[in-house]
Amino acid sequence: MLEISGITQIFGGVTALDAVSFSITKGDITGVIGPNGAGKTTLFNIISGIYQQTAGTVLLEGQNVSGFSPERLARLAMVRTFQNIELFGGMTVQENVMVGMHTKSSCGLLACALRMPWSIAEERRIRAGAVKWLEFTGILDLAEHAAASLPFGKGRLLEIARALAVEPRIILMDEPAAGLNSQETLALAQLIKRIRDLGITVVLVEHDMELVMDICDRIVVLNLGRKLAEGTPREIQECHEVIAAYLGDDD
Numbered sequence: 177m178l179e180i181s182g183i184t185q186i187f188g189g190v191t192a193l194d195a196v197s198f199s200i201t202k203g204d205i206t207g208v209i210g211p212n213g214a215g216k217t218t219l220f221n222i223i224s225g226i227y228q229q230t231a232g233t234v235l236l237e238g239q240n241v242s243g244f245s246p247e248r249l250a251r252l253a254m255v256r257t258f259q260n261i262e263l264f265g266g267m268t269v270q271e272n273v274m275v276g277m278h279t280k281s282s283c284g285l286l287a288c289a290l291r292m293p294w295s296i297a298e299e300r301r302i303r304a305g306a307v308k309w310l311e312f313t314g315i316l317d318l319a320e321h322a323a324a325s326l327p328f329g330k331g332r333l334l335e336i337a338r339a340l341a342v343e344p345r346i347i348l349m350d351e352p353a354a355g356l357n358s359q360e361t362l363a364l365a366q367l368i369k370r371i372r373d374l375g376i377t378v379v380l381v382e383h384d385m386e387l388v389m390d391i392c393d394r395i396v397v398l399n400l401g402r403k404l405a406e407g408t409p410r411e412i413q414e415c416h417e418v419i420a421a422y423l424g425d426d427d
Contacts (some may be wrong), residue, residue: 177202177377178223178254180287183232185201185218185401192218194401195232200346205368205378207388209412210398211421216381217342219398220350223379224256225249243403255339256348259381261331265324269315269334272323273306276341305341308321313337313367329360347371347381353387363392389413397421 179199185193193215200206221227223234225246234242236254237258246256265270310316314332318326323334332352339347352368353361361384368391372378382388388395389409397405397412399421405412412418 177204177237177406178379179233180219180223180236181233181235183219183222183234184230185215185227192401193222193229196397196398196401196403197232198403200377200379200404201394202377203372203375205372205380205391207392207395208379208381208398209383209385209388209395210404213400214398215413216398217350220256220348220381224348225302226355246314250344252344253343253345254348255344255346257335257339257350257352259351259354261328261335263323263326263331263334263338265322265363267323268319269323269326270303270306270310270319271319272334273309273338273341274302275303276309276338277305295316306337309337309340312340312370314363318369328378329357332356332364336371340376344376346377346379349378349382351381351383353382353384361387 180199181197183193183196184191186268193302196215196219208219212218218227221228225244228243231402233240236252238251241249241252244252265277307316307319310319313336315330315333315337318330323331326334332355336352353364356364365387368378368380392409395407395409395412396403397415397418404421405415405418407415
């Protein structure tokens with residue numbers, strides 16, 4: 177589904193990522209973990225088109241998408257959520273999700289301004305699609321609320337609903353459990369599994385190890401900009417190099 181090959185990122189002489197390579201299998205939940213400063217978010221920024229890597233390639237279903245903009249990647253059905261929630265605070269919850277469906281819109285500005293019949297029909301379809309994803313994420317009752325008024329946990333769900341509205345084949349989640357309490361984290365774990373059950377490939381950067389070990393099929397570990405280990409949750413839990421990177425090595 178996604179192949180990361182030799183990704184290197186250098187910022188002003190500092191190597192943030194050093195020849196990182198791994199593959200994501202279609203339909204899996206894959207976790208990318210590592211200590212602070214390991215390069216996880218930098219890697220996500222490269223995959224999602226925010227940064228242009230110094231070297232290496234990103235292949236999406238065999239297509240080289242290195243350097244593609246986030247908008248172009250969305251049209252190819254790859255989307256991303258952020259550690260710091262990015263919402264349109266002045267819009268309603270439903271309108272935020274409707275924005276996520278922009279890749280499905282075919283009507284131009286003039287047709288919308290003149291309220292042509294086909295533009296009205298398309299708006300109804302987009303509104304119905306937004307309702308579908310709000311219901312899926314459990315926040316349909318908040319549809320008419322201003323996005324800025326949402327508590328943090330609900331805002332996280334709205335960001336996920338908006339990403340799902342693109343109807344992605346792969347979704348990247350940057351620390352989705354950040355700022356959530358234990359009950360919200362449990363609900364998030366179930367939601368991510370349900371997203372996977374829709375046939376959507378999930379890749380997440382996360383510091384909550386209990387969440388990662390519970391839901392991930394495979395885990396990639398970064399440390400100091402390099403890939404330290406890769407394997408199943410059990411293999412990662414038993415990996416001496418990973419334990420040393422997180423806890424230090426007494427040997």
